[in-house]
Amino acid sequence: MKKKVLVTATNYSRLCAGAKALLEKEGFEVIENTFGRPMTFEELKDKVGDVYGVVAGVDTWNEDVFKLAPNLKVIGRFGIGVDNIDLEAAKKYGIKVMNARAINSDSVAECTVGLILAVLRNLVNLDKSTRAGKWERYVGYTIRGKKIGLVGFGAIAQYTAKILGAFETEIFAYDVYPNHAAAKKLGVTMTDLDTIIKQSDIITLHVPCTPETTKLFSKKEFEMMKASAVIINVARGPVIDENALYDALKTHKIAGAGIDVYEVEPAAAANPLFELDNVVCLPHSAAETYETYEAVGMATAQAILDVMNGRDPINWLNK
Missing domain, CATH: 3.40.50.720 (NAD(P)-binding Rossmann-like Domain)
Incomplete structure (x- = not known):
């Protein structure tokens, strides 16, 4: 047999x-x-x-x-x-x-950058409105010159840093096990989490889901972020408190988000995040x-x- x-x-x-x-x-x-x-x-x-x-x-x-x-x-x-x-x-x-x-690092990193672009330039909403014949204008933001904060600095985050380096950005990273050699090679500054939260224009999440990282970003963290900042989550849904994220986006405490993962998957159609136009949502497909x-x-x-x-x-x- x-x-x-x-x-x-x-x-x-x-x-x-x-x-x-x-x-x-x-x-x-x-x-x-x-x-x-x-x-x-x-x-x-x-x-x-x-x-x-x-x-x-x-x-x-x-x-x-x-x-x-x-x-x-x-x-x-x-x-x-x-x-x-x-x-x-x-x-x-x-x-x-x-x-x-380290086998799917390139695909997830590329999607991370794609989400950044989609959020900063409002690409999804502009696509919808153009198809509807509205011909709307939208003034967005460039990546160039932004401060990027990587939360987690494993293989995906390192490849993300490599890509974003071409945009002439200033890149910071936080990891409980900092890889200083990789950071030096990629021109990344290792720092603490609070510095990343307070100073970054763009924050991307690349940490596993553990008891320590569950709801790593909640009300307190969103209130510490710049009002113009955006957050990208291609890690695991529970790393972000979705209710707190919804409130932060709804009240414009932060400018936008790109989300590939959710606290409960598959995400239900009634997920409140789907009501908002300043978040780009994907179905856990960054690696695909x-x-x-x-x-x-x-x-x-x-x-x-x-x-x-x-x-x-x-x-x-x-x-």
Whole structure:
């Protein structure tokens, strides 16, 4: 009987054909998510009983699931954030977990810059009004000369800094584990969080979701920001208190926001942020390019093969 790999990340056959072919060539049966969204516990429990490996989207992987998966040996996270995976419980059950750190950095960084441009130039609203024949004018802002604050300075933030450096900006970064060598190479000044909040014209978030970063930006932080400042979140939704963000945007305590992630996903149509015209909203899609799907697909497939063959996977998180 073939070993099984469950893929809960979506669009796998269409966008990761090479990775699927690699797994099948090595004798795996690939079972795909047919729902087009994260799978629920009830849906997972019917699939995990005999799977060897998982290519995981943002479904919840915890002890309740692991108890039902006695053959599961490896989870390849199709992305970077692993707040949906209980790493300690996985270790307890002998399951190695890896992620796509440094594999999707370029796509997320490019989207970060795209969101900055969209917010500063009001591009989404101008597109809508032009299509409606209104021919409206809007005076926006350039990126050049702005003070950029990067909250988190990992691979994505570093690539973001590399791109933004071409705009002749002044870039600052905060990280609990500062990488001074990378900062020096990129012309970035490492500083404290309060300095970034108070002085930045543009703040971009690149931190994982942890108890320490949950609601890192709330009412207090938005009140500290410049009234002309914008904030971009391509990290995790809970890093921002959405109610506080809504109030800050509604009352123009800050000028705008670009949001790819939400406290609850998929975000409901009734999310108050969607009422505002000074926020650009995306559906957690910053990493979604053809190149990233191909690269992450191959990396997660290779991680499964490595574990099967007694080797350590790259980016092994729960050693």
